[in-house]
Every structure is written in C-alpha cells, then in structure tokens.
Amino acid sequence: MSIIKKIVTFKPSFNLRVIVGLISVVGFLAACAITGFSDLTKALGEQDAKYTARAIEAGAKVYFDQCARCHGADGKGIEGQGPALSSVTFLGKKEGKIEVQKSQRLLDIQWVGNLDGYIRAVTASGIPLKSSNQWEVTHPAFGQAYGGNLRDDQINDVSTFILNWSQAPATAGIIDSPKPGAAFTPKATAVPLTPEQEAGKTAFLKNGCNACHAIKGVAQGNIGPNLSTFGTTAATRFTEADYKTSQGKAATADEYIHESIINPQAFVVAKCPQGACPSGVMPPTFGKTIAEGDLKNLVSYLASLK
Ligand code: HEC
Ligand code: HEC
Numbered sequence: 632m633s634i635i636k637k638i639v640t641f642k643p644s645f646n647l648r649v650i651v652g653l654i655s656v657v658g659f660l661a662a663c664a665i666t667g668f669s670d671l672t673k674a675l676g677e678q679d680a681k682y683t684a685r686a687i688e689a690g691a692k693v694y695f696d697q698c699a700r701c702h703g704a705d706g707k708g709i710e711g712q713g714p715a716l717s718s719v720t721f722l723g724k725k726e727g728k729i730e731v732q733k734s735q736r737l738l739d740i741q742w743v744g745n746l747d748g749y750i751r752a753v754t755a756s757g758i759p760l761k762s763s764n765q766w767e768v769t770h771p772a773f774g775q776a777y778g779g780n781l782r783d784d785q786i787n788d789v790s791t792f793i794l795n796w797s798q799a800p801a802t803a804g805i806i807d808s809p810k811p812g813a814a815f816t817p818k819a820t821a822v823p824l825t826p827e828q829e830a831g832k833t834a835f836l837k838n839g840c841n842a843c844h845a846i847k848g849v850a851q852g853n854i855g856p857n858l859s860t861f862g863t864t865a866a867t868r869f870t871e872a873d874y875k876t877s878q879g880k881a882a883t884a885d886e887y888i889h890e891s892i893i894n895p896q897a898f899v900v901a902k903c904p905q906g907a908c909p910s911g912v913m914p915p916t917f918g919k920t921i922a923e924g925d926l927k928n929l930v931s932y933l934a935s936l937k
Contacts, residue, residue, distance in 0.1 A: 683791065686787065686788045686791040686792070687788075687791055687792050687795050689784075689785070689788040689792075690785075690787075690788035690789040690790070690791050690792025690793070691792050693781065693785050693786075693788060693789040693792070694789050694792050694793070697773065697781070697789075698713075698716075698789065700712070701713030701768065702714070702715070702716050703715070705717065705801055706718075706793070706796055706801060707801045707803075707804050707805050707806065708805060708806030708807065709806065710806060711765070711766065711767045712766070712767065712768065713766065713768075714766075714806055714807055714808040715801065715805045715806050715807050715808075716750075716793050716796070717793070717796040717800050717801040717805075718800050718801055718805045718807050719732060719735075719800045719802075720734070720735045720736055720805075720807045720808075721734060721735075721736045721800075721807065721808070722734055722746065722793075722794070722796055722797040722800050723735070723746070723797060724797060724800060725797045725798055726798075734746050736807075736808060737749060739810055739811055740811055746794065747790050747791075747794060750789075750790040750793055750794070751786050751787065751790050753770060754773050754774070754781070754786050754789060754790065755772065755773060755774030755776065755777055755779070755781070755783075755786050756772050756774060756777045757769065757770040757771055757772035757773070757777065757779075758770040763808070763809045763813070765809055773786065774786060822935075824932070824935065825931070825935075827927070827928050827931045827932075828928070828931050828932040828935050829932075830925070830928040830932075831925075831928035831929045831930070831931050831932025831933065832849065832932050834921065834925040834926075834928055834929050834932075835849070835850070835929060835932060835933075836849075836850070838917065838920070838921060840852075842854075843855040843912075843913065844856065844857065844858045845857045845858065845859065845904075846858050846859050846861075846936060847859040853904040853905065854903065854904070854905070854909075854912060855900075855903060855908070855912070855913055856900050856902070856903055856904075856908065857904065858933060858936060859936060860936060860937055861888075861933050861934075861936045862884075862933065862934045862935055862936045862937040863936075863937045865884040865885075865887050865888050865933070865934060866884045868884075868887050869881040869882060869883070869884065869886070869887040873901070874887075874898055877897060877898040877899075878896070878897045878898065879897045879898040880897070884934060885930050885934060888929075888930045888933050888934055889926065889930050892917050892918075892921075892926065892929060892930070893917055893918030893926070894915065894918065895913035895914075895915060896910060896911065896915060
C-alpha cells in the first residue's frame, strides 16, 4: 500500500479524535489568553503612566504655591530658607524606573523607610526643630491632620512631583542639607550703620547717586561702578600704580572717596557695568552742591560698604 493511500484511508480512533479536539480547544484558549493578557498589561501600564502624569501636574501646582518660596522654583534650595529637593544627594538618581544611585541624604539621616515616605512625612508634619542652624525658619506642618492646609492626596502629589526630578536632578548652584552634626558658621550679621553713615545713605539717595550707581539692597544704577563693596576697593585704590600716574592726590581711603565725589575726573575708573567708564559723565559739581557735613557723611557711608 502506498503512503498516500494509507493517509487517505486513515481512520483515527474515537480516543485520538477526542485528544486532538481537546488540544486544539486548549491551544485556542491559550492563544486568546496570551494576547488578552498582554493587551491588559499594556492598558494598565498606560493607565498608570496617565495617573502619574496627573499626579505630577497636580503636585507641581502645590509645589509652586507652597514650597518654591523656600526650596526654589527649580528645587535647588535657597540660602537660609530651605535645602535643595532636586539634587543627587537628596534624590539619588533614576533611569526610567531603575534606581542607579541611592539618596545619600536618607543614608546620612538613617531613615529606614523610602524617599517618598520621608518627603510625605516632612511635608505633612514638619520638622520639630531646625536640624541645623543654617536655616532661618522651621519647617511648616502642611498636613491637615497636623494643623496645615494640605489634604493627603495633595501631599502624595507633591511628593510624586519632587520624585520625578530624580530622572534629572539639578546639578549646579545646589544648597543641600548639611550633613547631620556638621559644624556650621552662621553668616556674620550685618553691622548696623552709625547715625553718620545712615545720614550718608540718605545723602546718596537725595543727590541722585542711585541713578548711576548700584549698592546691593539700596540702589540699582548701572552707569557708574557698582559701589556695593566700595569700602574695600577704596582701601587700596590710592596705592595702585594707575592711580599714582593719574591726577589723583589722595593718600588715604577717605581722601580717595572724597576726591572721587568732588573731582571725579582726577582719576577715571577703568571698568563700569557697560564697559569702559566714560569720563565726564559723573557730574563734577557735587563739591559745590553738597554741604560739607553731608559730604563727610557720604564718605563715611561709602567707606562702610565692604
Ligand atoms: C518656610 C520655608 C519652607 C517652606 C514653605 C517649605 N519648606 Fe521644606 N524645608 C524647609 C527647611 C528650612 C528645611 C530644612 C529643615 C531642617 O533640616 O531643619 C526643609 C526641609 C524639607 C525636606 C527635607 C529635605 C532634606 O534634605 O532632608 C523636604 C522633603 C521638604 N522640606 C519638603 C517641602 C515641601 C514638599 C514643601 C511644600 C509643600 C516645603 N518643604 C515647604 C523650609 C521650607
Ligand atoms: C550721571 C551718572 C553719575 C552720577 C549721578 C553719579 N556718578 Fe559716580 N560715577 C559715575 C561714573 C561714570 C563713574 C566712573 C568714572 C569716573 O571715575 O569718573 C563714577 C565714579 C564714582 C566713584 C568712584 C568709584 C571707584 O570705583 O573708584 C564714586 C565713589 C562715585 N562715583 C560716587 C558717586 C556719588 C557719591 C554720587 C552722588 C553724589 C555719584 N557718584 C553720582 C557716574 C555717576
């Protein structure tokens, strides 16, 4: 009998037919299940991503309303006000969902939970004491359960927003929390002005010096040199070679300051905010228009700017 004939006349037994039938049904169901499941996981993944995106968006609003004033709009921290929340030290680093670097901050403070928990805990309940005298403020308690104004979902959202920075934490100009126990030297508090210097400051504004000169926190002029640290400049200016070859006659810092007000042409400063200092722009008449007493006050005030 040829093979072909064998195949054509083949009559499978009842059992065999049942087995083949069962296998096809199970196979068909399995194929359906696999495609179904992968669709389902894909759909769930998409839902998850959408949910996270919505949380980040809602969290951003909370952050800019309530946190940015102390932690900075870019999360880099603000001197005296609050530490960076967008930094590798604080967040570690993630690539996609994989953590490629741990948060050094959590290791330093020996926090046993995860970062999300730490962020939510600090945000909700605040920090009882300033953990370092670096900060001028203590942390507000934002959670409604702790007397604040944020609901739990808002706290979760702001944490999601902050954690999202771990994909690309800020790298420059960061003010991280100091290491626990690190020594910290507070900035020297500004020495208050003497009554004479205070009167000099008033004379500075009254005579329109602020139209051309900047002094940090006092004036924003940008024609003449910035005088924010002029006391330091004046202390050595009269000893410099280019001064000695000018028409200037000052032999002390005070004489130099006095001279630059009443006789600005004697020595023309090299650098101004907009390039080389123009000669003849600063009025040469202050020696006549400002009373001797006020001139003395002005000198004393300008000498105090260090
Ligand atoms: C009034 C200023 C201020 C505001 C507003 C503020 N913070 Fe803070 N935050 C601080 C200070 C100060 C610290 C450090 C406190 C300390 O270490 O004692 C801090 C610390 C933190 C820390 C811990 C950082 C670390 O390095 O351990 C987190 C997280 C945090 N803040 C989250 C938030 C969130 C979220 C908001 C907004 C809902 C917020 N903060 C609003 C001042 C503020
Ligand atoms: C119209 C613009 C203008 C006004 C107003 C003006 N200055 Fe000036 N000032 C300049 C310019 C430009 C220079 C730099 C050129 C020079 O040295 O003469 C200068 C230089 C100076 C310097 C020397 C700075 C240095 O680094 O050595 C002092 C001090 C100074 N001004 C103080 C004053 C005071 C005080 C007043 C007000 C009574 C005043 N200026 C008003 C434009 C002005």
